[in-house]
Amino acid sequence: MPNHEVEQGDCISSIADQYGFFWSTLWNHADNADLKQLRKDPNALLEGDVVVVPDKTVKEESCATEQKHKFKKKGTPAKIKLRLLLDDEPRKNEPFKLNIDGKWIKEGKTDGNGYLEADIPAGAKQGELRVGSGNNIEIFSLGLGTLDPADTESGVEDRLLGLGYDMSAGLEEALKAFQTKEQLQVSGTLDDATRAKLKERYGQ
Amino acid sequence: MILEAIGRLIRGSNLFNALNTRTVEIVLQMSPGKPGADKRGIKDLDWQVSKDGAVIQTGKTTDDGKIPMRVRGGESVLQLLFAAAVVAEYRVRIRDTALDAVTDPRGQLRRLRILGYQIGHSGGDNIGVDGTNPPPALTVEGDRSMLEFQTDGGIKSTGIMDANTRTALTNAVGA
Numbered sequence: 001m002p003n004h005e006v007e008q009g010d011c012i013s014s015i016a017d018q019y020g021f022f023w024s025t026l027w028n029h030a031d032n033a034d035l036k037q038l039r040k041d042p043n044a045l046l047e048g049d050v051v052v053v054p055d056k057t058v059k060e061e062s063c064a065t066e067q068k069h070k071f072k073k074k075g076t077p078a079k080i081k082l083r084l085l086l087d088d089e090p091r092k093n094e095p096f097k098l099n100i101d102g103k104w105i106k107e108g109k110t111d112g113n114g115y116l117e118a119d120i121p122a123g124a125k126q127g128e129l130r131v132g133s134g135n136n137i138e139i140f141s142l143g144l145g146t147l148d149p150a151d152t153e154s155g156v157e158d159r160l161l162g163l164g165y166d167m168s169a170g171l172e173e174a175l176k177a178f179q180t181k182e183q184l185q186v187s188g189t190l191d192d193a194t195r196a197k198l199k200e201r202y203g204q
Numbered sequence: 205m206i207l208e209a210i211g212r213l214i215r216g217s218n219l220f221n222a223l224n225t226r227t228v229e230i231v232l233q234m235s236p237g238k239p240g241a242d243k244r245g246i247k248d249l250d251w252q253v254s255k256d257g258a259v260i261q262t263g264k265t266t267d268d269g270k271i272p273m274r275v276r277g278g279e280s281v282l283q284l285l286f287a288a289a290v291v292a293e294y295r296v297r298i299r300d301t302a303l304d305a306v307t308d309p310r311g312q313l314r315r316l317r318i319l320g321y322q323i324g325h326s327g328g329d330n331i332g333v334d335g336t337n338p339p340p341a342l343t344v345e346g347d348r349s350m351l352e353f354q355t356d357g358g359i360k361s362t363g364i365m366d367a368n369t370r371t372a373l374t375n376a377v378g379a
Contacts, residue, residue, distance in 0.1 A: 166278030
């Protein structure tokens with residue numbers, strides 16, 4: 001039974017895909033109960049986490065000889081869901097184009113609340129998102145699977161950066177700015193209320 | 205190149221990743237002073253904004269020299285172009301903390317700099333050119349930047365940071 005040590009860019013979907021499992025099989029496996037307890041959310045694992053990959057079981061099918069039989073491999077693609085904001089206001093009905101690992105996979109418009117969603121291969125690593133039209137195009141480079149869990153310091157920084165806060169003066173100052181804007185108690189420390197608000201605003 | 209950290213999600217998840225872009229209005233002027241006055245803006249200048257080496261926005265300044273610059277993750281780079289070549293570059297960082305008070309010499313200095321006044325030494329040796337001098341000695345009183353600001357604003361050019369001048373300074377910067 002191999003163990004998979006999580007690297008930056010891994011997520012439960014990409015690990016499952018690599019070993020030929022459904023993500024839920026790994027996540028709900030008894031040997032991963034501790035990890036599940038620790039991270040709670042299968043979407044965000046931290047570099048260094050260990051996912052136990054169970055041995056594969058053999059499924060037997062009896063088939064008649066001299067005939068063609070079709071077997072379909074079931075796959076569960078992952079997805080990304082983004083919410084685009086401009087000065088904290090949703091960017092509604094904005095045209096976008098999404099490139100995943102070198103292939104343009106989706107073109108469309110954000111919805112009325114600024115959301116866009118796309119199925120992506122579970123192991124997809126990099127994305128490029130182009131928003132806008134004509135001469136007014138904004139480009140986002142996406143590091144897929146690189147968001148750290150919300151209860152780690154790097155995960156908090158990732159979220160603050162995503163929301164547009166300046167991290168150059170350090171985490172404490174950025175937290176103060178966030179707390180001021182959200183009308184929370186301005187402590188510069190990551191208390192429960194701040195953490196909850198940050199998850200709500202960032203979306204996970 | 206630094207990438208936006210994005211979580212891949214399992215299907216059926218209701219989570220998302222917010223990507224908030226913030227705009228800062230930059231005004232390019234030919235001479236210092238309050239934006240919008242006396243047609244100081246530099247118009248029709250090509251510009252681009254880049255983030256971690258990738259261009260994220262392009263445009264041309266308006267008649268009043270304005271650029272609605274988009275900043276992500278707290279910091280982006282503004283480049284001015286002439287004949288398609290980069291001729292000037294500014295790192296622009298969004299500061300969420302308030303400016304120092306206008307009653308504080310540091311706050312006065314910063315506002316004068318924002319308005320484009322050059323800080324000089326005409327008023328004595330106690331002027332912190334970039335605010336790095338020890339605080340007790342720091343003053344902008346008598347500095348040429350102050351005299352110019354007062355002249356431009358139609359205030360009596362005394363070099364003294366009186367209440368009138370402080371109000372004018374706050375209004376000109378808008379903060």
